[in-house]
Amino acid sequence: MSSxxxxxxxxxxxxxxxxxxxxxxxxxxxxxxxxxxxxxxxQVIFFDDVVKAHKKYRxxxxxxxxxxxxxxEDKGKDIWLIEFKSGEVNAVDIKEKxxxxxxxxxxxxxxxxxxxxxxxxxxxxxxxxSNRANLMRYSSGNPNRQAFSGTLDxxxxxxHDAVSCVPEKFISDFIIPHYGSENI
Numbered sequence: 188m189s190s191x192x193x194x195x196x197x198x199x200x201x202x203x204x205x206x207x208x209x210x211x212x213x214x215x216x217x218x219x220x221x222x223x224x225x226x227x228x229x230q231v232i233f234f235d236d237v238v239k240a241h242k243k244y245r246x247x248x249x250x251x252x253x254x255x256x257x258x259x260e261d262k263g264k265d266i267w268l269i270e271f272k273s274g275e276v277n278a279v280d281i282k283e284k285x286x287x288x289x290x291x292x293x294x295x296x297x298x299x300x301x302x303x304x305x306x307x308x309x310x311x312x313x314x315x316x317s318n319r320a321n322l323m324r325y326s327s328g329n330p331n332r333q334a335f336s337g338t339l340d341x342x343x344x345x346x347h348d349a350v351s352c353v354p355e356k357f358i359s360d361f362i363i364p365h366y367g368s369e370n371i
Contacts, residue, residue, distance in 0.1 A: 195240045195295070202262065203295045208232050208240075212362065215256045216271040216313070216354075224271045224313060225354045229366040232257040234268070234288065241291050252284040253291065254310075258365070265307045265347070266297060267361070272314045285310065285342050304345055311361065312351040 196204045212227035215235075238253035256269040268288055270281065289308075292298045298308060343349045352360065 193236055193240045195237070195244050203297070205232050205237060205257075208234075208236050210236075212256070215269075218271075218273040222273070224273050224315065225357060225362075227358065227362055227366075229362060231269070232259075237295075238287070238291055241295065245294070251287045251291070252280065254284055254288045257292075257297075259297070260365075265309060266292070267309045267311055268292075268346075269311045269313065272312065276312070276314055281312065282342055285345060289345060301345065304347075306347060308346050310342070310346045310349040311357065312349075313354055313357045314351060315353070 193207055196207070198204065209230040210233040212225045212229055212231055213223040215231060215233045216224040218224065234254050234257040237257070238251050241247075242251055254268040254270050256267075256271075258267040258269065259265065268285075270284060289298070289301070289304055292304075292308075293300065298304050
C-alpha cells in the first residue's frame with residue numbers, strides 16, 4: 188500500500204497537491220496484521236505516505252510519526268487528522284503523532300499556525316472496542332458524550348476539537364455525513 192517513490196508536488200503559488208496520496212479508508216485503517224478497522228471505499232489522504240514523501244523532500248534523517256489519514260474538503264476549510272488503533276492505545280505515541288503531523292501540515296502550508304489548527308483542525312481517534320477501558324471516560328454531565336482519558340486530554344488544546352470513537356460511530360458520524368452512504 189505504501190510507496191516510497193511518491194513525491195510531493197507543489198504549485199507555483201506554493202500550495203501542495205496531495206491527490207496522489209489518496210487511498211480508501213479500508214486501506215489507511217489497516218492494522219499490522221493487515222485487517223481494516225473501518226470498511227469503506229471512500230477516499231482520504233494517506234498521511235503516513237505524505238510524511239514519508241515530506242521527509243524525503245526535506246532530506247530529514249530523523250524518525251517522524253504521523254496520523255494515518257487527513258481529510259479536507261478544500262484548501263482553507265476544516266481539516267480532520269484521523270488515527271486508527273486496533274491494539275493498545277499509547278498516549279505518548281499519540282502525542283508524538285499529533286506534534287509531528289501538525290508540524291508537517293504547517294510546513295506544507297495545509298495550516299498556517301497553531302492558532303489556525305485550533306480554529307479548524309479536528310482530531311479523531313478511531314479504536315476497537317477492546318481499547319475502551321483504557322481510553323475512554325464518560326462526562327458526568329452527559330453520559331453519551333465521550334472524552335479522552337486524562338493521559339490524552341492535554342492534546343485537546345491543539346485542535347478545534349478532539350474526539351475518540353469506535354469504528355461504527357466513525358462511519359455514522361463522520362463518513363456518512365461527509366461522503367454519503369454509498370461504498371461503505
